[in-house]
Amino acid sequence: MVKIIRIKGGTDNCYLVTDDNKAILVDTASGANLDMVIKECDKYEMKLIVLTHVHFDHAENAFELSKRYDIPVAINKLDEELFESFDKQPLKPIGLVGRVVLGLSLKVLRNTKIERPQNIIYIDDGDDLGSFGFDAKIIGLPGHTLGSIGVDVEGKHLLVGDELDNWIRPGVGHLYYDIDAIKKSADKIRKLGERTVYYGHGNPTPNGRF
Numbered sequence: 001m002v003k004i005i006r007i008k009g010g011t012d013n014c015y016l017v018t019d020d021n022k023a024i025l026v027d028t029a030s031g032a033n034l035d036m037v038i039k040e041c042d043k044y045e046m047k048l049i050v051l052t053h054v055h056f057d058h059a060e061n062a063f064e065l066s067k068r069y070d071i072p073v074a075i076n077k078l079d080e081e082l083f084e085s086f087d088k089q090p091l092k093p094i095g096l097v098g099r100v101v102l103g104l105s106l107k108v109l110r111n112t113k114i115e116r117p118q119n120i121i122y123i124d125d126g127d128d129l130g131s132f133g134f135d136a137k138i139i140g141l142p143g144h145t146l147g148s149i150g151v152d153v154e155g156k157h158l159l160v161g162d163e164l165d166n167w168i169r170p171g172v173g174h175l176y177y178d179i180d181a182i183k184k185s186a187d188k189i190r191k192l193g194e195r196t197v198y199y200g201h202g203n204p205t206p207n208g209r210f
């Protein structure tokens with residue numbers, strides 16, 4: 001039976017999608033959390049790492065973990081330029097929460113070099129992860145970054161990265177690269193109907209609470 005295990009490092013969430021002894025890791029948290037993430041992943045036969053997008057607090061450990069478990073890292077191609085520089089897709093804030101979060105994280109977003117994993121595969125809207133042994137689909141959710149994606153597991157569990165967040169209450173992501181796209185992606189999530197939504201930041205909630 002599929003279970004979603006939240007790994008919480010400070011304010012960063014990443015998730016193990018597990019089925020008995022095998023697992024996919026969705027996001028990797030930031031470098032400071034590497035040991036904690038390894039401790040959880042070591043319990044499973046790791047099949048794949050999926051990055052919802054390429055920001056350090058989701059992607060910084062991808063290089064190390066991909067090497068350790070000898071598994072690929074799946075990203076959307078449109079985010080690949082973010083391994084070179086965060087400033088390829090600068091973020092703007094929504095509201096007070098957005099301004100506070102951006103104010104606190106901009107320097108580190110800019111200055112953290114995310115090492116590009118050696119084994120990258122590309123994923124896009126509609127791809128499914130059946131070949132990795134999971135009933136899960138990739139959903140394109142551009143807006144926070146150009147290549148942001150979500151993972152829809154068994155039509156029940158939806159992992160959304162930073163497309164939505166739950167810093168204080170669930171809502172459209174407070175930081176965006178493309179405001180129209182992030183709003184459209186939020187509508188797309190609403191229309192998926194009943195799901196548990198797992199955020200890059202904050203506690204999971206039922207879908208539609210935004």
Ligand SMILES: [Zn+2]
Binds near residue numbers: 053055144162
């Ligand atoms: Zn982000």
